[in-house]
Amino acid sequence: MSISLRPSRRGTACAAIAAGAFLLTASALTPTYVANQLVKIPLSIEAATVSTGTAELLDAGALAKGKLVIDPAVPITVNQLVTVQEPSNADVVTLQSAVQMTRDDRSGQAAIVNASVDLVTVDRRTATAVDEPVGSIQGSADKPADPVEHEGYQFKFPFDTQKQSYPYFDTTLRETRDMDFVEEAELEGLPVYRFHQEIEPTLISGTVSLPASDLGREGTAPVTLKRFYGITRDLWVEPVTGGVVQVEQHYRQYLGTDVNDPQAITIIDVVPNFDPQTLTEQVAFTSKYKRLIQWGTVYGPILGGVTGALLLAGGIYLGATSGRRRETPTNEPRQTSQELADATLS
Numbered sequence: 165m166s167i168s169l170r171p172s173r174r175g176t177a178c179a180a181i182a183a184g185a186f187l188l189t190a191s192a193l194t195p196t197y198v199a200n201q202l203v204k205i206p207l208s209i210e211a212a213t214v215s216t217g218t219a220e221l222l223d224a225g226a227l228a229k230g231k232l233v234i235d236p237a238v239p240i241t242v243n244q245l246v247t248v249q250e251p252s253n254a255d256v257v258t259l260q261s262a263v264q265m266t267r268d269d270r271s272g273q274a275a276i277v278n279a280s281v282d283l284v285t286v287d288r289r290t291a292t293a294v295d296e297p298v299g300s301i302q303g304s305a306d307k308p309a310d311p312v313e314h315e316g317y318q319f320k321f322p323f324d325t326q327k328q329s330y331p332y333f334d335t336t337l338r339e340t341r342d343m344d345f346v347e348e349a350e351l352e353g354l355p356v357y358r359f360h361q362e363i364e365p366t367l368i369s370g371t372v373s374l375p376a377s378d379l380g381r382e383g384t385a386p387v388t389l390k391r392f393y394g395i396t397r398d399l400w401v402e403p404v405t406g407g408v409v410q411v412e413q414h415y416r417q418y419l420g421t422d423v424n425d426p427q428a429i430t431i432i433d434v435v436p437n438f439d440p441q442t443l444t445e446q447v448a449f450t451s452k453y454k455r456l457i458q459w460g461t462v463y464g465p466i467l468g469g470v471t472g473a474l475l476l477a478g479g480i481y482l483g484a485t486s487g488r489r490r491e492t493p494t495n496e497p498r499q500t501s502q503e504l505a506d507a508t509l510s
Contacts, residue, residue: 203289203323203457204288204289205257205286205288205289205291205320206257207248207252207257208248209246209247209248209257209259210245210246210247210248211245211246212243212244212245212246213243213244213411213438213442213446214241214242214243214244214438214439214441214442215241215242215244215411215436215437215438215439215442216239216240216241216242216436216437216439217239217240217242217434217435217436217437218237218238218239218240218434219235219237219238219239219240219267219277219432219433219434220234220235220236220237220238220430220432220433220434221234221235221238221240221267221277221430221431221432221433221434222234222429222430222431222432223235225274227372227374227378230374230375230378231378232378232379232380232429234429234430238267238268238269239267239268239269240265240266240267240268240277240434240436241265241266241268242263242264242265242436243263243264243266244261244262244263245261245262246259246260246261246319247259247260247262248260249283251285251297254288255287255288255289256285256286256287256288256294257285257286257288258283258284258285258286258297259283259284259285259286259319260281260282260283261281261282261283261319262279262280262281263279263280263281263282264276264278264279265277265278265279277432278303279303279305280301280302280303280335281301281302281309282299282300282301282302282318282335283299283300283301283309284299284314284318284333285297285299286318286319289323290322291317291319291320291321291322291323291406292315292316292317292322293313293314293315293316293318293333295313298311298312298313299311299312299313299314300312301335301338312338314333315331315333315340316330316331316332316333316340317330317331317332317333317343318332318333318335319408320401320405320406320407320408321359321399321401321406321407321408322406323404323405323406323457324403324404324406325357325401325402325403325404325406326345326403327345327357328345329342329343329344329345330342330343330359331343332359332361332397334363334395336368336393336395337363337366337368337393341361341363342361343359343360343361343397343399344359344360344361345357345358345359346358346359346360346398349400351400351409351410351443351447352443352444352447353447354402354409354447354450354451355402355403356400356401356402356403356409356410357400357401357402357403358398358399358400358401359398359399359400359401360396360397360398361395361396361397361398361399362395362396362397363393363394363395363396363397364394365392365393365394365416365418365423366392366393366394366423367390367391367392367423368391368392368393368417369391370390370391371388371389371390371391372388372389372391372419373386373387373388373389374386374387374389375387379427379429380427381427387421388421389419389420389421389425389429390419390420390421390422391417391418391419391431392417392418392419392420392423392428393416393417394416395413395414395415395416396413396414397411397412397413397414398411398412398413399411402450402451402454404454404457404458405450405453405454405457407446407449407450407453407454408446409443409446409447409450410437410438410443410446411437411438412435412436412437413435413436413437414433414434414435415432415433415434415435415436416430416432416433416434417430417431417432417433418430418431418433419431
C-alpha cells in the first residue's frame, strides 16, 4: 500500500507562504508602529543627576558686611531632578527641572549657592519646546516664577541626532544660542557626539553698589558694579536616542563696571561635570533605550523580513514541486528477462 505525500507538501507550502507574507508585511509596518511608540519622550521620567567640581566663589555674606572675600577652591555639588508635570499627553510632555548648587564645606542654608526651578513643555517626538503653554523659571524661593518662552532644545537632543548645529536654550540668559557639533567620541564604550556652545560674557540683571574701599579700589565714593555671565558648555549626546550622557560647563559670573573691567570681582567660576556614578547610570540607561529603538525599528524588521522572504521562497518551491508525479514502488519482485521468455514460450 502506498501513501501519497502530496496533501502534506501542499499544506506545508501554503503555511510557509502565509507565514512568509505575514512576516514581510509585519516587517514593513513595524518600524512605523514602533517609532510611534518608542521614538518619543516617555511620560514616566524621573531623572536625578549629580555634578561635582571646584569653584572660585564670592562669599556673599561677607560682602554684605563690607568685606570682600573670595574663596579660591570650594568643593561644590550640583543636584538636578527632572520630572514630568501637567500638561502631558500623547503629543507633549511638561518637564520640570529643579537644580540646586551647594558648597560642600558648609551645611544648611549657608551651603546653598543658588537654586532654580525651570518648567517647559516640549513636543514628545521632536523634543523642542512648544509655544503653548508658556514655560517658567523661578530663581528665588521667596518670589513667584517668571513666565519665560522657551525655544530649541534643552534636556535632550532630537532622536537621530545629526552632525550639525542645534539651537540650545540657556536658562540664565533665557535665550537660545547655537550649539555646534565638534567630534565623534566614546564614553564607557558608548559612541556619542560631542557638541560645544560658547557664550561670551553678557550683561544680566543685578547690580551692587558699595564704597570703593570695600571693593579693593581707590577712593571712598560708591562704585556700582554690574553683573556679567558667560559659559562654555560641552554635551556628549548619544545620536540614536538624543540622550545627553555627559555635561561639562565652565560657568562664570562676575561683577564689573563693564564687561572688560580689569578689577572685576568673581561671583563664581566653576567647571562641574557628571560624577562617575551619574555617568555610568546615564550610559546604562541610554544604551538600553538605544537597543530598544534599534531592535524595534531596524534589527527586528530586517530579521523578520529575511525570515519572511525565506519562508515565502520555500513555500513557493514546495508548492511548485508538490504537483510533480512520483512513482510509487511496489513490493512485488520484478521478473528477469529469461523468466519472461520462458513464460511466453510456455
